[in-house]
Amino acid sequence: MATTELLTNKQKPQYEVKKSMSMAAIKVIAYIVLVLLSILCLVWFYLLIINATRSHAEINTKFAFLPGKSLISNWKKMNSSSLNFMRGLINSAIIALSSSILTVYFSMMTAFAIHAYRFPGRKFFYVFILAIMMIPTQVTSLGFYNMIVNTFNMKNNYLPLILPSIAAPVTFFYIIQYMRSNLPMSLVEAARIDGAMEVGILNRIVLPLMRPALAVQLIFAFVGSWNNYYMPALLINEPKKRTLPILIYSLRSAAEKDKDLGVQYLSMTIAVLPVIVVYLIFARYIVGGVALGGVKE
Amino acid sequence: MSETTNTNTIKHTRLGRNKWGYIFLVPFFVTFLVFSLWPLIQTIYFSFFTKYTTQMFEEVEEFCGLKNYKEIFSADTMRLFFNTFVLWIIGFVPQILVSLLLASWFANNRLRIRASGFFKTVIYLPNLIMAIAFGMIFYLMFARSGPLFHLFENLGFITGDYDFWAHVGSTRILISSINFLMWFGNTTILLMAGIMGINDSLFEAAEVDGASQFQVFRKITLPILKPILVYVMITSLIGGIQMFDVPQIITKGMGNPAGRDIFKTSQPAIKTVIMQLSASISKSNNYGSAGALSVVLLIVTGILSFFVYLSMVHRDDNDK
Incomplete structure (x- = not known):
């Protein structure tokens, strides 16, 4: 030195x-x-x-x-076991696909509202969405559980796991950042002069232009929902409706005599592999998306 | 830019086209009101009530003031916060150190790390793995019959009667290792983005002046990264408070193993705040204490988020 x-x-x-x-x-x-x-x-x-x-x-x-x-013998044993992982795979896919599509589409719509229009309260709504970004779902889970189970009597229903994804502040934040640098308002104006409706502009002009950001956010939202254990564990107890994370938890608490380690490892492979495959295909964009979130402006 | 929207041509309503701003906000805010705000209000409401079953098996709710909040500050509940914090800090310290090191290597132009894209892909991968599956994988691998147990036994690190999951120390370290593995890649990428943003001429000037690698890191990289480090630390702390999946599956929701108890409470050493919350909601129907716990979590997260906001404002000042 x-x-x-x-x-x-x-x-x-x-x-x-x-x-x-x-x-x-x-x-x-x-x-x-x-x-x-x-x-x-x-x-x-x-x-x-x-x-x-x-x-x-x-x-x-x-x-x-x-x-x-x-x-092959593990596969056969797995399919005859009481913990139906193939069914769990379908259940998880249904929930994760529908909630990630809702998240991405409605986050784009919310971002477009704030980005493209000028109306009283616009700034307030923007700051409000940023302010609620950090609230963990666990904080509202008691009231949520009470409302779903005691008021609406909707235990074992997938809607309470899917619909809340419409309001996704973090996804909104990523998309509005992307929109600011990648959506020329002149294109929107041109479409208006051609007589396009506002909803049409959103679907036919904004959506295609936002595609790269939407794809990355779709993957994040999908993975987030696919891996989610906390809320589904509270709301789902019907064996047929269990999602993959709940089934994995059941592996842990299964009785000692029912334990077949080969089957357990195979079941977990099935739960984890789809995400790894999707990640490896889109890794470049995903890693780029993470970096984008780091340089918040 | 959009100030030029054709407000001149549309005079029949005051807002004209801009009313679509409100219309497009409806789905978000209706969803937020129904699924977040209303549940939050209910949660706060519950926190002031105590529920008990009478001798006639009727459930009765009774206003109890701040009683539930006083119980938060009892040794039993503070133990949960302590447990959660310990699990977080054991993982976070190596996470931030390793990430800083990796980020400075990746971003160093003269080091020219090859295949950095490959390494980044690999270290980010664990972040996308189902936490509960990761916990289960670790549980099985280190269990008495697990592959890594056998490996360590063959290597002579442990004897055949050792049990990783029967000791508080080893259980904590393994749980925190999962957190480390899941998050160090994410932190590395965030820090890298920050280091890349540092003007290259600063590094060049330092080199001309003959500064060592370590001096460059201490005197240039670290101070410029400070706001991002604050951001990473606080967001990680917010995530850490929510720690649930991994300790839940590894200890079967019990929070065992019971270790030396510095608090002299009945709470086991691995039980986290959210494990308690989840159990209160689903098993014991203990809405009052669950409500108070939720409100305290909300306040803590709120304060921490405010610091995130400050660190971001600070970062903007640096940019301009």
Whole structure:
């Protein structure tokens, strides 16, 4: 560190060499750390899939890095078990798809309202939406549960899990940021002169232009709903209507004698894999979307 | 830009086309009123009542003032906040350190990390995994018959009669490891965006002046990143308060294992605030204390959010 101060011309070349050497050393350390962290991130999914192909007895006795031969028998056992994961997959898909579409469409509509029109209270509504952004759903869950279960008698109904996604402040915030830099109002004006209705403009001009942002937000909303355990666990108790997270929780509390580890690993693979596949396809856009959220303006 | 909207041509209503602004806001606000605001008002209402069953098996609600709130400050409930905080901090400290390190490497032009896109993709992946599944995977892997248990046993780190899930310390560390794995990639990407925003000429000037890597980091990167660090820390704290899925599945909702009890309470050491809230709502129908707990959470989150807002305003000032 002393070499960094008061360099004379004579010392400089020596310092440069030292510097490039230390740079190379940092680079080596950086790669080692990155590879180790990557392994730490991926090893769980590797072990999950490997163990989904092994039998209960094999898993119980020793560790293995290579797949076994019991995938098909695990699959058959899983489908005959009382915890129906294929049904859970469909249930989760129904809820996650409908709520993510609602989230994205209505967030776009809300963002368009604030962005494209000038009306009294506009600023207030905008600040209000930002202010409620951080309220956790758990805070209102007691009143929500009471309303759904005691007032509307809608336990085991998917609507209370889907409809609230219309109001999604975080998605709104991402979309309005994107709208500010990617929606030329001149296009909207031109469509108006051509006699387009406002709803038509939203659907035929704004929606196609917003597509990249909407796609990323659709994935985030889908994953958020797919992985959600808290609210569904409170509202769903009918076996046929259980979603994947509830089924996974049931694996944990299943009686000791019903436990087949191969089946458990396979069931979890089914719950986790769809999200991994979607992520790997769209990773570039998703990682970009996260960075976008970081530079809030 | 849209001030130029043709208000001149439309005179029949005062707002004209701009009334569509209100119409397009209707779905959001109706949904918010029905599914968030009204439940919130009810939650606050419940927090002032106590519910009990009479000898005739009738449920009676009775106004009890601030009694439910006083109970929040009892050792039993404070223990829950303490438990949650411990789980959060064990994961957060390595998370912020590792993220800072990775972000400074990724953003360093002279280091030129290859395949940085691949690494970013990989480290962000755990964030999208169902937390409850992650918890279950860890539970099975480290259980007495689990693959990693066998691995550690073979390597001689543990003996065959050890149980990761029977000790408070190991359970806390494993739960926090999941939180670390799920969030360090996200934090790295946020910090990177911040570092990328730093003017390159600053780094160049420092290099000309002969500053070391560490000095550049201390004197340039860190001060400029401060607002983002504040933002990351507070949003992580808000997320940490909500910790539920992982400890819930690992301890089967019980919050066990029971460890050394510094609070001398009956609360187990891994039970978090939201685990208690969820149990009060669904199992014990204890609406009064659940309501008071919700209101306290709302206030705490509100204060923390205000700091997020301040850190964002501060960041804007830096930009201009």
